[in-house]
Amino acid sequence: MKVLVCIKRVPETGARITLTADEQEIDTSFLGFTISPHEECAVEEALRIAGGETTVLTLGPAAAEEQLRNALAMGIGSAILLETDGREWGPEATARAIADAVREGGFDLLLFGNESADSGGYQVGIRVAHLLGLPCVTGIKGIDFADGAATVRREVGGGWEIFDVSLPAVLTVKEGINLPRYPSLPGRIKAKKAEITRVDPEWVAGGLEKVRLVVPQEEASQVEILGEGAAAAPRLVEVLKEIGVA
Amino acid sequence: MILVLVEPGELSFEALALARRLGEPVEALVFGADGAGLGVSKAYVVEHERLDAYAPEAWAAALVELVERLQPEAVVAAGSDRGQEVMAHVAARLDAPLAANCVDVQPGNPYVVTRQRWGGSLLEEARLSGAVKLLTVAPHTIAAEAAGDGATVTVEPFTPSLGEDDLRVRVARREEPEAGTVSLAEARVVVGGGRGVGSAEGFAVLEELAQLLGGAVGGSRVVTNLGWRPHHDQVGQTGARIAPDLYIACGISGAIQHIVGCKAAKRILAINSDRNAPIVARADYAVIGDLHEILPALVAELRR
Numbered sequence: 143m144k145v146l147v148c149i150k151r152v153p154e155t156g157a158r159i160t161l162t163a164d165e166q167e168i169d170t171s172f173l174g175f176t177i178s179p180h181e182e183c184a185v186e187e188a189l190r191i192a193g194g195e196t197t198v199l200t201l202g203p204a205a206a207e208e209q210l211r212n213a214l215a216m217g218i219g220s221a222i223l224l225e226t227d228g229r230e231w232g233p234e235a236t237a238r239a240i241a242d243a244v245r246e247g248g249f250d251l252l253l254f255g256n257e258s259a260d261s262g263g264y265q266v267g268i269r270v271a272h273l274l275g276l277p278c279v280t281g282i283k284g285i286d287f288a289d290g291a292a293t294v295r296r297e298v299g300g301g302w303e304i305f306d307v308s309l310p311a312v313l314t315v316k317e318g319i320n321l322p323r324y325p326s327l328p329g330r331i332k333a334k335k336a337e338i339t340r341v342d343p344e345w346v347a348g349g350l351e352k353v354r355l356v357v358p359q360e361e362a363s364q365v366e367i368l369g370e371g372a373a374a375a376p377r378l379v380e381v382l383k384e385i386g387v388a
Numbered sequence: 389m390i391l392v393l394v395e396p397g398e399l400s401f402e403a404l405a406l407a408r409r410l411g412e413p414v415e416a417l418v419f420g421a422d423g424a425g426l427g428v429s430k431a432y433v434v435e436h437e438r439l440d441a442y443a444p445e446a447w448a449a450a451l452v453e454l455v456e457r458l459q460p461e462a463v464v465a466a467g468s469d470r471g472q473e474v475m476a477h478v479a480a481r482l483d484a485p486l487a488a489n490c491v492d493v494q495p496g497n498p499y500v501v502t503r504q505r506w507g508g509s510l511l512e513e514a515r516l517s518g519a520v521k522l523l524t525v526a527p528h529t530i531a532a533e534a535a536g537d538g539a540t541v542t543v544e545p546f547t548p549s550l551g552e553d554d555l556r557v558r559v560a561r562r563e564e565p566e567a568g569t570v571s572l573a574e575a576r577v578v579v580g581g582g583r584g585v586g587s588a589e590g591f592a593v594l595e596e597l598a599q600l601l602g603g604a605v606g607g608s609r610v611v612t613n614l615g616w617r618p619h620h621d622q623v624g625q626t627g628a629r630i631a632p633d634l635y636i637a638c639g640i641s642g643a644i645q646h647i648v649g650c651k652a653a654k655r656i657l658a659i660n661s662d663r664n665a666p667i668v669a670r671a672d673y674a675v676i677g678d679l680h681e682i683l684p685a686l687v688a689e690l691r692r
Contacts, residue, residue, distance in 0.1 A: 180626060262488060269476065277557045280472075283619075299565065299571050300566075305557055317627070348485070351517070353500070353512075353514055365673065366674070370677050378689070379686065382601070387634050388690060
């Protein structure tokens with residue numbers, strides 16, 4: 143089975159987000175980068191699909207090579223970089239570039255994260271499916287294959303919804319579907335030398351137009367310290383009764 | 389006219405509340421309910437023999453059909469799993485932009501939307517233009533107030549024209565949650581544990597407290613990644629977003645990715661050994677000390 147997994151390079155934000163002076167981006171001067179968490183699980187899932195011929199793809203700046211090499215180090219077979227000039231691409235342009243790049247690739251399965259950690263648009267996977275005329279199921283936390291079809295599960299209110307979907311298909315996965323492996327040392331060495339296919343995607347104007355980013359105001363702390371240690375238990379019970387939960 | 393996608397569950401009332409701010413009249417496309425009590429001028433209630441089970445593309449096809457017939461100014465849906473999924477399909481079909489997880493919208497042309505990024509720890513102001521504006525409402529950010537007496541003026545059945553492709557993805561079967569379990573999303577009290585709990589076994593006392601309070605147990609991402617709790621217990625950006633009356637955060641430092649999952653709680657009680665942990669600053673109440681001394685004392689006190 144030929145599996146494509148699409149990932150996104152995102153900053154590793156700390157306790158507080160700081161913006162650039164023009165309020166257009168997160169100030170990443172002191173931040174590292176990582177693969178968006180749902181997508182890291184998509185990489186792991188691609189590796190678990192037995193006998194898989196796996197390709198990782200990202201759309202991003204030249205520096206996104208780091209995330210492709212991380213996926214290669216985990217065991218993915220080959221990598222494609224849709225290289226941008228660093229400006230942010232919206233979901234429509236991103237989906238179109240991905241669809242154009244993989245249309246002739248003969249993939250049986252295209253894996254995405256359910257939503258990216260940073261922009262959280264919840265739509266690139268679905269838009270790619272639409273452009274390629276493929277079925278799509280989102281929010282997947284379990285995949286099984288039999289006879290050219292996939293049975294996939296997603297969690298709803300503590301229970302599960304189960305879908306049967308024919309291949310080829312697009313699936314967007316959620317963290318929790320698996321626990322991603324750490325890259326092995328030989329994996330890292332191999333990934334360092336691997337060739338990456340580079341493609342210049344075509345920018346398409348339009349879509350949601352970003353005006354600026356805003357760090358939400360934190361409400362001033364109103365914390366009431368009820369006490370220290372086990373001695374606080376009686377006061378704690380009083381408070382639980384006041385709130386009406388005990 | 390503003391069209392709202394209504395599905396079973398409370399979140400659709402948040403979508404209706406936002407739609408009313410955008411303009412009148414508000415109409416609704418309703419799945420899985422009779423359309424009464426929505427406070428809209430017209431409710432189109434979907435009736436289709438193949439839509440006894442959820443089918444995302446069919447829901448999208450129904451919405452697109454109604455959009456083409458009624459030419460609404462905007463379509464609003466809840467920021468639920470289904471709302472996000474169906475609206476993304478609608479956006480793909482109409483080749484239109486979609487603003488996901490909006491917390492505020494200024495009507496006009498274009499709309500100026502404020503939407504969540506990073507699960508809500510960052511906001512984006514953006515212009516949304518197009519013949520029909522598509523947006524979803526970030527859960528628990530807009531009060532679900534009812535309009536007037538909440539009555540729906542006209543209810544009309546609506547049978548969308550669906551093709552086989554619209555039904556190729558369809559819920560084949562469901563597995564219901566075990567009887568008696570309280571789901572994180574619906575629990576009135578959530579007892580959450582972080583690294584400070586120390587081990588999978590350390591959660592026993594959290595379980596006991598949750599049971600006494602009729603609540604559910606949750607955990608931080610650290611705890612689910614360490615395998616101390618199953619992933620579906622995770623509260624945070626990549627797990628559940630909860631909105632209980634009380635969230636009791638035990639041994640959780642309060643990373644931003646965790647806070648976005650629990651900040652819709654009406655009240656937060658932090659139990660932490662570190663007075664300076666970020667969760668304490670975000671909490672309404674705190675008890676400082678070792679959770680393995682405090683929780684057993686609390687459980688004993690509750691049982692008295």
